[in-house]
Amino acid sequence: EEDGLTVEECVRLGNNTFQVTQFKGVGDEARGGAQVKKIRSEMDIKVILGDKHKFQCVKILPNKDMEFSPTKSIGVVYHQEGEENGKRTYYMEKFQMPGKGKIEVRRDEDDKADVYFIPDGDETEQKLTGKVKTYEESRNTQESRLMRILGSKAFGNMTRLVGVIGDFVFGGLEAANTANTANTEG
Numbered sequence: 001e002e003d004g005l006t007v008e009e010c011v012r013l014g015n016n017t018f019q020v021t022q023f024k025g026v027g028d029e030a031r032g033g034a035q036v037k038k039i040r041s042e043m044d045i046k047v048i049l050g051d052k053h054k055f056q057c058v059k060i061l062p063n064k065d066m067e068f069s070p071t072k073s074i075g076v077v078y079h080q081e082g083e084e085n086g087k088r089t090y091y092m093e094k095f096q097m098p099g100k101g102k103i104e105v106r107r108d109e110d111d112k113a114d115v116y117f118i119p120d121g122d123e124t125e126q127k128l129t130g131k132v133k134t135y136e137e138s139r140n141t142q143e144s145r146l147m148r149i150l151g152s153k154a155f156g157n158m159t160r161l162v163g164v165i166g167d168f169v170f171g172g173l174e175a176a177n178t179a180n181t182a183n184t185e186g
Contacts, residue, residue: 036072036100036102042107045062046080053140079091092135100120101118114127
């Protein structure tokens with residue numbers, strides 16, 4: 001992991017595509033405190049929901065308020081390596097939220113992404129500074145519900161049962177068809 005690079009420094013290094021990532025802290029809803037539930041961006045970005053070992057990537061459309069589960073930190077992904085599902089690596093700048101509110105990602109005059117926090121009930125905005133982090137899908141332990149079902153022992157047993165029933169039904173149909181064919185020929 002690289003720490004200490006800002007989005008501005010990353011842009012100087014040639015990165016001009018940014019994505020937003022959300023990291024959900026344990027017990028954020030129960031503890032209250034600093035939480036963000038809404039993000040708006042002037043540019044096409046992605047949001048990664050979850051933490052380093054349990055996350056999913058969601059695309060955020062430009063100029064549209066997007067809501068998600070409360071979180072204490074947000075990250076702007078400035079580079080993605082790889083296209084194959086499960087093998088991508090995300091490089092991002094992670095921001096801690098100073099309170100309850102929303103996030104706005106804006107493009108500045110140099111075409112760089114700036115991240116602003118706007119507290120609930122107040123339009124006073126605060127420009128945030130983050131830390132550079134790296135997330136790898138190969139270390140992601142989160143599975144979709146469908147993948148957990150498909151990989152479960154119960155699903156495996158069910159598919160074997162369906163196969164046995166199919167063999168019985170289609171085997172019976174084949175035997176009946178063979179008998180029917182023999183009766184019409186004889």
